[in-house]
Amino acid sequence: MKHIQIRNSDMAWHIAANNLGKSFMKNVLILGAGGQIARHVINQLADKQTIKQTLFARQPAKIHKPYPTNSKIIMGDVLNHAALKQAMQGQDVVYANLTGEDLDIQANSVIAAMKACDVKRLIFVLSLGIYDEVPGKFGEWNNAVICEPLKPFRRAADAIEASGLEYTILRPAWLTDEDIIDYELTSRNEPFKGTIVSRKSVAALITDIIDKPEKHIGENIGINQPGTDGDKPFFM
Template sequence: MVKVLILDTTKKLPAAVLDEFLEESFDDLVMYGENLDAIHVTAPEREEKITGRLDDEDQLVQAMTGVDYVFLDTSDASILNHVLHAIKQAQGPKLIYASAVGIYDEVPGKFGEWLKEHRGEEFLNQMKQLTDTVEQSGVTYTILRLPPTYTNSMNDNYQARTRNQQFMFTQVSREAVGRAITQIVRDQRGEYDNLNIALGEPGSEGDAPIFDPSRA
């Protein structure tokens, strides 16, 4: 049985990842973060809640005991470094890290321009630096570069693109990201180890996301 630690679980993307694991797997799950009162344990035999800070490496290491995978969604360099240090101390977990598309100028045309305008070149540069940090950290990782995400329980479709491929999809559902992560965790061959891929929703090619990012 695989054990997955979902950091900062109350955020929208980690919460969707948690829901996908609960629905589509029998894996053991650890929910970690502050203010977890809103999260209800529905399967105590496989779910555990740990209240802790993302900058507390001692707590993080304890939460990583027996964990196979750690999922992290952050644009904070300090938090990322604390998590990476804790993973090294825990000696074992693999990191699944949510990054952003557009950090390699892999998004052409009007959507590439939209990303630079709406996400900002400063943010994209920051996410590239954090992604570089993960790749150079020495931990085993899978990087998921994402376009704007939204919630759609009826659509968990996605396609993956490698780091060197152009990326044309303007959005992806959080449920699709969760589905991708459950598939990564199921892999027993190391196919996703040290892989950097982008996820997008088929049919969403265009100049901008179909949904309204301000309401997502």
């Protein structure tokens, strides 16, 4: 295959698509691109010549620089339906890295835009604890600390599962900034394991799904670092 250097311009992407073959190109929309997990995903996708990243954020200044050459930046809010649908055009995979008291409303906006633009594949990061699936003393502690804020996360999960999209929901443990990729997975109906997981590990799983979008379709996955069972995260 001929080597193609992809630069951050529409012309470069047009040339790359012609040389690599359009079937190899993958357009990925990252919502909440200024987030900490998203930063790792963006970096892990940066050297992939067959991926074009669209980085969508309310505050683009929060997106880590330098910007990858295979990316473009769009300033926007997922609750701005016109802006979101414009960003959604031609995307193959949507990765949502969103949060807030209105997360369920944001999720429904994403779902509506994806359906309007005939985009099927969604990766959405939520949180552990939305199903009261965390056992033991850690579960009791987790509920005491974040039970109320998790209610819109649960409503978002319900909307995604009922959407008819090819979704993957991720429910990470408490997040760390450790420079490590080490994780294990639990299903929706399994007790949650561990107390922590690195943002870099969550990003590695997201990147793997973006690389192989057929993986984990219709799954609702807990993700934690093995061997971190305890009554609460070590840093609390």
